[in-house]
Amino acid sequence: MTQLTDRGTPLSSASAVDRGRAAALTASFLRGAIAAGLGLGTLAVLLTMMWIASPYPDGGAGAALHVAAGLWLLAHGIELVRPETLSGVPAPLGVVPLLLMALPVWLVHRAARDTLETEEGRPQLTALGAVSTVSCGYLLVGGAAALYAGGGPLTAHPLRALLTLPVLTVLSATAGAWTASGRPHGPLPMWLPRGVRTVLARTRTRSALRSGAAGALLLTGGGALLVGVSLGWHSDPAHASFVQLAADWSGRFAVLLLGLALVPNAAIWGAAYALGPGFVLGTGATVTPFGVLGSPAPPSFPLLAAVPEGPSTSLHWAVAAVPAVVGPTIAWFTLRVAAPPFSVREEAWSARDTAFGTALGGAVCAVLTAFLAAMAGGPLGNGRLAAFGPVWWLTGAATLMWTVALGVPTALLLRAWRLRKRWVKGVRETVRMGRAERRDARKAEKEERKKKEAGRKKKEAGRKKKEAGRKAAPTVAPGVVEPELPPWWRAPLWWLGLRSGTGEAAPAGGPDAVPQDAVPPGAGAVPWAGQAGEGADPDEEPYDFLAADAWHERGAREARWAAFKEASGGLMADFPAAPPSPAGTDPGPSPADQPGPGRPRADRPRTGRTEEGGAP
Numbered sequence: 001m002t003q004l005t006d007r008g009t010p011l012s013s014a015s016a017v018d019r020g021r022a023a024a025l026t027a028s029f030l031r032g033a034i035a036a037g038l039g040l041g042t043l044a045v046l047l048t049m050m051w052i053a054s055p056y057p058d059g060g061a062g063a064a065l066h067v068a069a070g071l072w073l074l075a076h077g078i079e080l081v082r083p084e085t086l087s088g089v090p091a092p093l094g095v096v097p098l099l100l101m102a103l104p105v106w107l108v109h110r111a112a113r114d115t116l117e118t119e120e121g122r123p124q125l126t127a128l129g130a131v132s133t134v135s136c137g138y139l140l141v142g143g144a145a146a147l148y149a150g151g152g153p154l155t156a157h158p159l160r161a162l163l164t165l166p167v168l169t170v171l172s173a174t175a176g177a178w179t180a181s182g183r184p185h186g187p188l189p190m191w192l193p194r195g196v197r198t199v200l201a202r203t204r205t206r207s208a209l210r211s212g213a214a215g216a217l218l219l220t221g222g223g224a225l226l227v228g229v230s231l232g233w234h235s236d237p238a239h240a241s242f243v244q245l246a247a248d249w250s251g252r253f254a255v256l257l258l259g260l261a262l263v264p265n266a267a268i269w270g271a272a273y274a275l276g277p278g279f280v281l282g283t284g285a286t287v288t289p290f291g292v293l294g295s296p297a298p299p300s301f302p303l304l305a306a307v308p309e310g311p312s313t314s315l316h317w318a319v320a321a322v323p324a325v326v327g328p329t330i331a332w333f334t335l336r337v338a339a340p341p342f343s344v345r346e347e348a349w350s351a352r353d354t355a356f357g358t359a360l361g362g363a364v365c366a367v368l369t370a371f372l373a374a375m376a377g378g379p380l381g382n383g384r385l386a387a388f389g390p391v392w393w394l395t396g397a398a399t400l401m402w403t404v405a406l407g408v409p410t411a412l413l414l415r416a417w418r419l420r421k422r423w424v425k426g427v428r429e430t431v432r433m434g435r436a437e438r439r440d441a442r443k444a445e446k447e448e449r450k451k452k453e454a455g456r457k458k459k460e461a462g463r464k465k466k467e468a469g470r471k472a473a474p475t476v477a478p479g480v481v482e483p484e485l486p487p488w489w490r491a492p493l494w495w496l497g498l499r500s501g502t503g504e505a506a507p508a509g510g511p512d513a514v515p516q517d518a519v520p521p522g523a524g525a526v527p528w529a530g531q532a533g534e535g536a537d538p539d540e541e542p543y544d545f546l547a548a549d550a551w552h553e554r555g556a557r558e559a560r561w562a563a564f565k566e567a568s569g570g571l572m573a574d575f576p577a578a579p580p581s582p583a584g585t586d587p588g589p590s591p592a593d594q595p596g597p598g599r600p601r602a603d604r605p606r607t608g609r610t611e612e613g614g615a616p
Contacts, residue, residue, distance in 0.1 A: 020123045025133050028115040028125060032137025032173075035107040039075070040145055042103065044068040053250040059153075066152025069145045075100040076142070077164045077375065079157045087382070093154065094378025095388060097261035098268075105172045108138055112176030127177040134173045139166060203337060204357050211333035211357075212364025215326045215403060219369060222322030223271030224263070230270075230306040238305040245300060259302055265389070266303050268376040271369065272390035273308075274322040275398040279377070280391065281307065282384040289316045297384055323399070327406025330361040331414060334407075339415050348419055351412055358411040362403030370396030 044065055051057050051064040074080050079094040115130040125133075142165050146156045178184070231238055246252040269279045278288035281304075285296030291312040298304045308316060334357045338349035349357065370392045377389020 021125075024123055024125050025129065028130055028133035029137040031111040031115055032108070032134035032139075033141050034137075035111040035134070036104075036138045036141035036145075039104045039107050040069065040072045040141065043072050043075075047071070050250055050254055055248055055250075063153065066149055067154055069149035070152055070154030070156065071100070072104075072145055073142075073149060073156045073161065073165070074154075075104055076168050077101065077160075078146075079160045079378065080154045081157055082154060084153060085381075089382055091381040091385075092157075092379045093381075095262075095265065095380060096375060096378065097258070098264035098375060099261045105168070108134065108169055108172035109176040109179070111138070112173040113180040116177055116180035127181060130180075131170065131173040131177050134176075135166070135169050138169050138173075142169070204353065204360065207334055207337040207357055208360035208364050211330045211361035212366075212368060214333050215330045215361065215365035216368035216372070218329055219271045219275075219322065219326050219365070219399070220264075220267050220372065222274060222325070223269065224267035226270040226274060226319055226322065227263075227266045227303075227306055230308065231303070234305050238302040241300045241305050242302045245302075255302070262303055265376040266306070268369075268372050269390060271322065272373055272395045272398075274319040275369075275395060275402060276320075276323075277391060277394035277398050279389050280387050283387050284384060289319055299380070299385070323402040324406060326365065326399075327362070327403045328410045330365060330403055331358050331407040331411035334358045334361050334411055335414050335418070338411070339418050343419075345419050348415065351415065354411050354415050355408045358407045359404050362400055362407050365403050366396045366400035369399040 047064045047068040048061065051061065057064075070080050074093070074096055077096050079092055082091045082093060085091050112130055112134045115125060115134060116127065118124060146161050146165075149156055242252065242255060245255050272279050273287065273289065276289060278286055280286050281296035281298045282294075285292065285294035287293075287296065287307055289312060292309065296307070298307065334354065338354045338357060340348075348354075373390040373395040374392035377387070377392075379386045380388050
């Protein structure tokens, strides 16, 4: 039973994991379907409101929903067809509002990003799994919308729907998965060919992609600026066209929304005009800075009122400033990697690599501009309305010419100037550092020599001092012992007049000196340090110490005792200096005569020397 129970636990765990993964995949699939439904529902609600507000609608609510489905397919870049025309020939509608395309792209991107977010208690899907399930759910609703739009006033082109819808969905979902993964720059997936992974992993390729995208963005912004200036210059024709298209406020609101959705298209048209090739307004008319070629017959629309008219002037030629700025911009972005700040010549790219990187950035900008030009134009009908917008290959070629012709020389000049400045600065710093190092080395060597010389002089002075001490040492007669000096901590007691070891007052003149009046006449003097004699300083006055034998005699003792009594003022008792000894006995030596610590015997000199100067 235990074995069966233990074996059943992994099976249940595996089943739980499988169920959790299936639930995660189902949730991801539903996220894609919901994203498609939100985009389709937004357009359906908007068109239904406009149909309700319109005083004279052309059809019922079903027609409005069919138009909403057709516009949703048009937002994905799918060319539509109008089957009902005045001539009876179906007319294509291929101009895609680029701002309207941002709605489905953002919804798919967000669905894939939210699918890869970590949720507690649910297994995490891989990026490939999230992209696949979100795309499948989105395409399922997209296919249903294409089938539903087939019976309306705007039908989808079957081939365009089959190619464009999956491509846009998968690319948007991939971008969302990449964003959820932290926007990693590598490693690239292994399913890509090795040559492609090698090329994309190079720094030169990444720099070209970054600089090319910056150039395309700047070019589009410059085109939008030109359109805005021209629209303000032709404000009266634009207002007249806006009022002519719709008489009621609901129609004007619809025209306004359509104009806002076509603003990015107009910006790309303006960029193509600034580049030189311009754009076509029908099959027989082209608008360029050199002038208007042919006889354009544009439809009445506010944005088309900004199209320049008449012969070319200097104001028209001024639009060349837009592509003239794009080339140096690409060169500057390339130089940020080729020769970054605070770099030297050895670290920077070579001139050949810098020129090639700038040209590659210009090529990327040209490809992006050509793609946007192809997306911004298209047919609006048959006959003369079969072509509207810039010609994509002419726009791409002009972009490549402008960016390479101006970007490569600018990049080389900036590189030469920056590296020249860095090289001169580096050489100066190197020379300055070399001088400082040599100066520090000389200073250190000089200090070392000084230290060695000071040590040598110190040793020489010590040696000389020892020799001088040996030469100046006093000569001691044979049998004579030098007095032993007291330790350092007992020396101050001598200068205070205290006898070391006993605390009694010492006579003036030295630690073992005796008073002059206590020395009997003719007593032998004991020499002390400082007394003139052998080995003493001849310039110093000699002085004598009296013999210590008279200090302990009875007469001297009684004299001292009498002096003490007189100094006390009668306070001392009247008794003799020493107690009387019994009759017939010898009083013996007094206590002062007894030898003890710090008390020399009366018959022993206190200086450590004998009267004859010999050893004690």
